[in-house]
Amino acid sequence: MVAEAEASPLEVVQVWRRAAIGEVAMSRISSLASPSPVLAVVRKPADLHQGKMPGRGLYLALDCIRDPGNMGTILRIADWFGVDAVYASPDSVDLFNPKVVQSTMGAIFRVRFHYTDIPALCRKVLQDGGQVYGTFLDGKNIYHRSLDNGMDAPSVIVIGSESHGISPEVAACVSDRLYIPPYPAGDPGSESLNAAVATAIAVAEFRRR
Numbered sequence: 001m002v003a004e005a006e007a008s009p010l011e012v013v014q015v016w017r018r019a020a021i022g023e024v025a026m027s028r029i030s031s032l033a034s035p036s037p038v039l040a041v042v043r044k045p046a047d048l049h050q051g052k053m054p055g056r057g058l059y060l061a062l063d064c065i066r067d068p069g070n071m072g073t074i075l076r077i078a079d080w081f082g083v084d085a086v087y088a089s090p091d092s093v094d095l096f097n098p099k100v101v102q103s104t105m106g107a108i109f110r111v112r113f114h115y116t117d118i119p120a121l122c123r124k125v126l127q128d129g130g131q132v133y134g135t136f137l138d139g140k141n142i143y144h145r146s147l148d149n150g151m152d153a154p155s156v157i158v159i160g161s162e163s164h165g166i167s168p169e170v171a172a173c174v175s176d177r178l179y180i181p182p183y184p185a186g187d188p189g190s191e192s193l194n195a196a197v198a199t200a201i202a203v204a205e206f207r208r209r
Contacts, residue, residue, distance in 0.1 A: 002040045004106035011043040031098045044096060047114070053124050054154040057084035058206060061118050061132075063170050064161035065092045065195060072103025073196035074159065079107035081203045084150070086111055089118045122156060122173035130154035132175045134166050135198050139179035142205055149206050157206065159199050165192075178202065 005012050018026040018037045026035040060083055065071050071093050078086050092115070093100060101108055122132045130153040135142075148155045158174060160166035166174070180193060180201050193201070 002038045004109045005042045008109035013041040015040045058150040059156045060086045061156050061158045062088040063118050063166050064089050068093050068097045068099035069103050070196045072100045074199050075104045075107045075111050077200045078111045081207050086113045087116050090115050119169045125154045125156050132156045134158040134174035136177045139177035142178040147206050147209050162195050
């Protein structure tokens with residue numbers, strides 16, 4: 001993680017090494033049960049709330065994602081699949097929550113991330129001729145749908161909250177409601193998929209096209 005930070009455009013303020021400061025001191029400043037051999041203080045980017053509206057490309061819009069593990073995993077997914085930026089509603093978990101940072105495994109230093117008004121973002125995408133996709137239990141089978149991966153206009157995939165899914169205000173802006181079917185079809189064992197798992201499946205399908 002520290003190596004990723006040093007290779008990123010972000011400012012690394014200070015680095016501590018266990019070999020230099022000792023086991024006891026590192027244990028006191030680390031949030032991990034087993035302190036790592038190195039820790040760094042990195043200055044937060046100043047533009048988290050100044051995200052530009054998306055141009056052409058593939059984007060994620062997170063509608064009230066509260067779980068730190070899900071947020072961090074979603075950033076790793078965005079990094080792996082080359083998502084152009086991730087937008088999150090202001091009531092989503094703090095990007096710099098220690099559990100979020102840890103679970104990104106370095107993706108936090110590479111993925112463009114902004115907090116913004118998700119309904120306004122979706123309306124602007126539609127006005128610009130783009131597409132807004134969302135995952136719903138009553139949507140159409142994602143594997144049978146025509147998917148636009150954003151080559152000519154922005155495409156946004158909305159991921160809803162862990163507890164309530166996509167909010168009604170955001171759902172009103174969705175131009176294509178998608179459903180990730182279980183196997184066998186029509187016989188789901190679980191009520192729904194984890195938000196991060198659904199993100200991975202959806203983005204992988206968009207990139208496969």
